[in-house]
Structure formats: C-alpha cells, structure tokens
Amino acid sequence: MEDKRRYRQYKARTEQLPENCRTTVEALERYLIHFGPGDGAVSMYEDLADLFEQSAANGTPIREIFGEDPVEFVEAFVQNYPVGQWRTRERNRLTSAIERAAGEDTGKEDRTV
Template structure:
C-alpha cells in the first residue's frame, strides 16, 4: 500500500465519520415522534446488519425531515408494517451487501439441490 492509498483510506474514513455525526445531529433535531422512529429504524438496521453506509441513514433523515416539515404522520410514511418498510428501504442500498450475496448463494444452492439450477 503506497502513501496515496493510505491517505485516501484515512481521509475517506474521516469523511464518513463526519457525515455520520452530521446525520446524528440532524436526527436529534427532528420532532420527538419522528426522532423516535428514526432511532428505532437505525437500531434495527444496525442489529440486522443492514447498515451499508452513511448515505442510507442520511436519506432516512431526509425522508423524516420532509415528513415532519409537511406534517405527515409516521404511519403515513411507514405504513402498518414498519419492518417491511425499513427492509424495503434498506434493500435499495444493499445490492452488494454480504447479506444479499448470501441470499443469492442460498437460493442458488437450493435450486441446484432441487435439480432446478445449473
């Protein structure tokens, strides 16, 4: 690894940390109900291993900032099934995640086992 690679890694890591702190600051400024929802979604994504980058959390903050500004109720944003909402939301960011690769690998293995695959 040369110095430019090392520098890019360090600067990239610092940039992500800065973006994360900005996201957390924005989330804290939401009205209590929206902040509670964002905190709950953040916790779920972290524990589910679906947190694939700061951009997903930033977009989640934007969604809830806009809904708060428009006076949109939480249920109008997430629907009746918050798990389905956040998993669908996260799926847009996890195309290359380890979980999606494992899902594809599992599906392929079952197809082969059942004589359906290649």
C-alpha cells in the same frame, strides 16, 4: 474521518426532529446496526434524515411512511443501497442451494455454493 463527520451531522439533524420521528429514526438505527449494511451506511442514514425531515415538515404520519410492516419497509429501503445488496444476493444463493439440495428443479443455475 469524512464518514465520522457526516455521521455526526446526521445525528445533529435527527435530534432536531419531532419526538415521534426521532423515536422512529432511533428504532431504524438499532435495527440497521443489527441487521443492516454495516460499514459505509452513512449515505443511507443521511437519506433517512431527509425522509423524516420532509415527512415532519409535511405532517406525514409515521404509518403513512412505513405502511403496516416496518420490517418490509426497512428491508426494501436497504436494498436501494449497494451495501444492502449483498443480503439479497446471499438470500437468493441460500434459497437456491436449499432447493437444489432438496432435489427441486428451480430452473436456475447457481454454481456459487
């Protein structure tokens, strides 16, 4: 129940953003729904609202927030939250397993696969 209330508050906050920020937040949400952390992401969404509220108040251009690669930005952003760390761990695990299977000496010992 608490997460639902917080999520509704987040949505109300983002609806008050200027159109370009609101469009950006909606695109981020869409990306995160498909590729992001899933459950427990409300604090991440609240931080996104903070970021865009501050950026709108300061007149910060969208490209200045994201840089040239929006995917790189959002991937780095997600890694700051415990719910996003599983992706990094699993990517590393996959890479290590493929390197071992290919007979490459990685210098790492990952016995999880």
